[in-house]
Amino acid sequence: MPTLLQFHASELPPGQCRAYVAGGMTVLVYNLANTFYATQGLCSHEDLPLDGGKFESNVIQCPFHDSRFNIRTGKVLSGPAEHGLKTFPVAVDGGTVTVTLL
Numbered sequence: 001m002p003t004l005l006q007f008h009a010s011e012l013p014p015g016q017c018r019a020y021v022a023g024g025m026t027v028l029v030y031n032l033a034n035t036f037y038a039t040q041g042l043c044s045h046e047d048l049p050l051d052g053g054k055f056e057s058n059v060i061q062c063p064f065h066d067s068r069f070n071i072r073t074g075k076v077l078s079g080p081a082e083h084g085l086k087t088f089p090v091a092v093d094g095g096t097v098t099v100t101l102l
Contacts, residue, residue: 005029005038005099009092012036017060017071019051023101026051027088030071032058037071038088038099045081 003023009031012018017030019041026041028050043050043062054061059077061068067081074085089100 003101005101007097009034009036009095009097012097015055017051017055019049020099022099025101027099027101028060029090029097029099030055030060032071036090036092036097036099038090039069039071039074039085043067043081044076044083044085045079050085 005020005022005027012031014031014034017028020027020029028039028041030037041050045065045067048064050060050062053063058071059068060071065080067079068077069085070077074087076084091098
């Protein structure tokens with residue numbers, strides 16, 4: 001059974017991202033122009049936190065070694081990371097954001 005992470009959309013303003021812990025893992029949730037996305041919270045390069053990394057447009061940049069990832073797909077845009085980020089489905093209903101951790 002999947003774990004659900006839920007919070008109110010007003011907690012995460014547009015252009016921001018925030019780390020949450022649910023189901024024993026860190027998840028980074030992004031608000032890109034009022035559309036929400038979620039990825040694993042650790043960089044696939046060396047398992048260091050992505051929280052605090054530069055978030056612009058649809059890209060998160062690791063604050064440690066500068067790997068860049070597409071937040072929509074998890075795809076690596078530039079290394080040293082060689083593997084993409086796991087992404088999670090996000091739904092918004094009545095102001096409640098729900099991330100399904102599979």
